[in-house]
Amino acid sequence: xxxxxxxxxxxxxxxxxxxxxxxxxxxxxxxxxxxxxxxxxxxxxxxxxxxxxxxxxxxxxxxxxxxxxxxxxxxxxxxxxxxxxxxxxxxxxxxxxxxxxxxxxxxxxxxxxxxxxxxxxxxxxxxxxxxxxxxxxxxxxxxxxxxxxxxxxxxxxxxxxxxxxxxxxxxxxxxxxxxxxxxxxxxxxxxxxxxxxxxxxxxxxxxxxxxxxxxxxxxxxxxxxxxxxxxxxxxxxxxxxxxxxxxxxxxxxxxxxxxxxx
Numbered sequence: 001x002x003x004x005x006x007x008x009x010x011x012x013x014x015x016x017x018x019x020x021x022x023x024x025x026x027x028x029x030x031x032x033x034x035x036x037x038x039x040x041x042x043x044x045x046x047x048x049x050x051x052x053x054x055x056x057x058x059x060x061x062x063x064x065x066x067x068x069x070x071x072x073x074x075x076x077x078x079x080x081x082x083x084x085x086x087x088x089x090x091x092x093x094x095x096x097x098x099x100x101x102x103x104x105x106x107x108x109x110x111x112x113x114x115x116x117x118x119x120x121x122x123x124x125x126x127x128x129x130x131x132x133x134x135x136x137x138x139x140x141x142x143x144x145x146x147x148x149x150x151x152x153x154x155x156x157x158x159x160x161x162x163x164x165x166x167x168x169x170x171x172x173x174x175x176x177x178x179x180x181x182x183x184x185x186x187x188x189x190x191x192x193x194x195x196x197x198x199x200x201x202x203x204x205x206x207x208x209x210x211x212x213x214x215x216x217x218x219x220x221x222x223x224x225x226x227x228x229x230x231x232x233x234x235x236x237x238x239x240x241x242x243x244x245x246x247x248x249x250x251x252x253x254x255x256x257x258x259x260x261x262x
Contacts, residue, residue, distance in 0.1 A: 004028040009091040011078050014042020017097035018061065024095075025070050034076040034087065038133065042099060045131070046124045049158050051165070052201075055131060100258040106150070110218030111254075115225035119155045119255035126162050142168040146248045148228045149173045149207075150215050151255035154200075159253045161202030172208040172247050174230060176237055179211040210247075214239045218252060225252055 006029045010017045013035040025031045039045055041058040062072065076082050087094050103118040110116070117140055128135045142163035149159045152175030163171050184194035203209060212233050219227040232243035 001026060001028045003030075006030065006092045007032070007090070009034060009087040009094045010097055011087070011094065012036075012042060012097040012099060013040040013072065014097065014099050015044055016099065017042065017095075018065070020095055020097060021070050022065055022068070025065065025068050031070045032073060032091070033070060034073045034078055034082070036075070036077040036080075038074050039131070040072055040074075046127050047120065047155075047158070049123065049127065049162050050130050051161055052158065055127075098261050100260055101262045102259045103254065104257045104259045106215065106254060106256055108215060108217050108254075110220055110225070113218055113220040113225045114223050115220075115250060116218055116252045116254070119149075119151070119159050119253045122253055123155070123158055123162060126166075140251075142166040142171075142251055144169060145250035147171045147251045147253070148247050148249040149253045149255055150228070151175070151253075151257070152177055153255065153257065155257075156253075156255035157200040157202040159255055160200075160207045161205060163251075163253075164202070164205045164207075168251075170208065171206070172210060172249075173203065174210050174213045174215055174228070174247075176214055176233060177211065178235075216244065218249075219246060225249055228252055 008024050008029050008031050010021050010031065010033045013033045017033060018040065021031045021033050040062050044053060044058055045055055066072065078084055078087065103120065122140045125135045125140055143166050145168055147163045147168045149156045149171065156173055160171050160173055180195045180197045182197050184196035186194045189195060213230050214233045216229045216231055216239065218225055219229055227246040228249050229244060229246050231239035234240055
């Protein structure tokens, strides 16, 4: 590689930051990656559970990138313990690859009850536990509990699989979308990803799946969650009156996507 003499700072060592760092280093630039956590990988390390991606794969890539000249800086929270200006002064260009971490807020009645959590703190905590890192907050564990996961995407699936591994008594997953067809119609949805009924490895472990199901609120007693109030929805995803039902829950995870960077 011919060196350009240019220096680039990248904020965030998740999948985007690491991919960009490797490409920029191979283009001949001097690359510095700034990471808030004590290890690289971002969502790959702290979001995706070990049963989907073993962390030694990230360590191998980091070692490979370091050998290619990429410098990793850990414990650097830009804008918190390190001013942005410091990076701008030091580098010819700064790339922001912090990802979208603020969870989308469903604003459900009863959301403040004990036992209701966003998905990411739960997944991050278990990954820290597996990686031998200290988790600073109170442990969220599904052992011996009836768990309800709100959301139909990958993050929801990760909560399902993690809950089963912790010994949950039951896991139900709520998806507002209708049940997808068994066979996809590629021409009707091209160029988009075709919708068809898919079962993730986590769901195959025994999750009860509810489709065309709206979450109306969380019910509780003495400040603790006891159930999730749901209803069937019409084609416009509006609750159908008279179809309400309550699912028993000791633990609820909200996994309906992310709104913006923190």
